[in-house]
Amino acid sequence: MRIIHSPRHALHDGGMELHRGALVPCFEMPARVDHILAAVARAGWRVEPPREYPDAVLAGVHDADYLAFLRGAYAQWRAEGREGFMLPGAFPARGLRRDRVPTGLHARLGYYAFDAGSPIVAGTWQAAQAAAHCALTAADLVAAGERSAYALCRPPGHHAGRGMFGGYCFLNNAALAAQRLRDAGLARVAILDVDYHHGNGTQDIFWQRDDVPFVSIHGDPDTEYPFYLGHADERGAGAGDGCNHNFPLPRGTDWTRYAATLEQALERIAGHAPQALVVSLGVDIFEGDPISQFKLQAADFPRLGARIAALGLPTVLVQEGGYAVAEIGDNVAAVLAAFD
Template identity: 45%
Template structure:
C-alpha cells in the first residue's frame, strides 16, 4: 500500500473550539498527524509527498467564491479593529433569511457566517494552504485506486463536513468527496464512499445528494445527540437521480464493536449491490472508546476487524483520514486498521 502526507498540514494550527458554551483548546492539531505517522512507520510505510492540486481539481466540487474566501479572508479579517487571530463566525445564516432574499455579505464578519456552518472551523492565516495539501493527499490516493490499487491519505485538516461552499466541523475542503469525483473522472462508472468516522459525513452526503453515480454510506453516532445534529438520519436517501444512493446508519450513543461492525457490514452489502467500481473510505478514529469527543465505544480490535472487512471487498480503494483526536492512540489504531485491511485488499 502507498501512503501520502504533506508537510503543509502543520501550517494549520487552530486554537479556538467552543463546546457547550465553553471555549476549549482545539483538538484538531498537528500532533494528530505526527501520531498517525508513527502508525505508518510501524507498518513500514514511508509516506510520499504529493503535488498540490490545481485549482480546477478543487472546483470539481467546491464553489470558486468559497475557495477564494478561504484563501483570502484571513487578510481581510486581520484589518478589522480588535479582530481575533482566527476567523470564527458569530452570525448564522438561516433558511428564513435565504427564503426572503438573503444575499452574500461583503464585510468579513458577515462572510464568516455565510461560509461557515459552526464555530468548530476556525480559519487561520494558512488554513487554505493546509486544506489544499490535504486535498492533494486524497487525490494522490485516488490516482492509485484508479489504477486498481489501494492507498492511504493522511489528510489534515479532515474534510467530510465541508459542503461545496461551507466549512464546518474542523473541515474546509472535502477530501473524500474530491477523491470520489477524481475516480469518476478517471473512468469508474460507480464509486462508493464509506464513512466510518463517528460523526455523520454531512458534507459528502450534500455533495452527492442528487447523483446516481456515487453511493454515500455513513456509519455514525445518532445525530439526535451528536454533531452535526440536523442531518444524518436513516430516512435521508437522496433526491432525483440520487434517490436511494445515500445510506445512513445512525447508532445509539455508546454502541460498541458489535453494533458498529454490523452497520459497516450493512454498508458493504449496499456497496456490493450498487456494484461500485471503486471505493473511498472516510476513516475516522473518533469512534474509539478512548476519544475526547467519544460517542461510540469501538476498541482497537474493532478497528482491525473493520479494516479486514473493508479490505475483503477487494475494491480499488482510497482511504482518506478524517477525525480522531486522541494523539496518544491514533498511530496504533491506524496501524491496526491498515494492517488488517492490507491482508485482504487487492494486490
C-alpha cells in the same frame, strides 16, 4: 500501502472552538498527525509527498465563490488590523436570507460556516489545499492500478459541503478523491464513512447523484454533531434517490452492534456495484475518544479494516477524525494493515 502526506498540515494550528457551549482549545490538532506518522514508521510503510494540482480541480466538488472566500479570508482579516484566529458570530438561520452573499468579512464568515468550532488561521488555506492534494494523489494512484492508497489528510474534510465549512473541515477530501476517480473513467465510486460524526458535507455534495453512492455509520444526530443531517430517512433526491444510506447508532455502541451494522452498510455498497471505494476513515469510534461516544476497542480496528478490505475493491482511504491523540496512530495503522 502507499501513504500520501504533506507537512503543510502543520500550518493549520492554533485557535479555539466553541464545543457544546464552552470555548476550548481545538481537539483537532497537529499532534494527531505526529502519532499517525510514528505508527506508519513502525509498520515500515513509506510516506510520499502529494502531487500538486490547480485549484480548478477543487471546483469539481466546491463552489467557486466559496473557494475564493477560503483563499482570501485571512488576508482580509489581517488587512482589517486583526490577528489570531477567525470564528463566526452570526449565521443565516431560518427566516434570514441565504440568496445574497454578503460583502463584509464577518457576514461572509457566518454565511459560509455552519458552526463556531472551525477556526481559520493564517495557514488554514495552505493546509487544506495540501490535504486535498493528498487525497487527489491517492485517487490518481488507485486509478492507475494500485489496489489501495491512504491519504493522511489534515485538516479533515467530510463535513465540508459544496459551499460551506465546519466540523474542522474546509475542503472535502473524500469527495475530491471520489470525483477524481470518476473523472478517470470509473463509472461508479462508493463512499463509506465510518467516522463517529455524520459526513454531512459528503452527503450534501452527492445528494442528487447516482454515480457516487454514500454510506455512513455514525452517532445518532438527535444527540451527536452535526445534529441536523444523518437520519436514516435521508435517501437522496433526484437521480440520487436511493443512493444515500445512513446508519445512525446510539451512544455506547460496541463492536457487536457496530459489526452487524457494518454488514448492512457493506451490503448496500455491494448493491450499487461500484468499481472503487473511498473510505472516510475516522477512528473517533474508539472508546477513549474525548468527543465521541462509541465503545470500540483497539482490537476492533483490525476487524474493521479486514471487513472493508474483503470487498475486494480498489480503495482510497482518507483520514478524517480521531481525537484520542495517543491512540490514533495505532488505530489507523490497524485498519491500514488489512489493505497492505
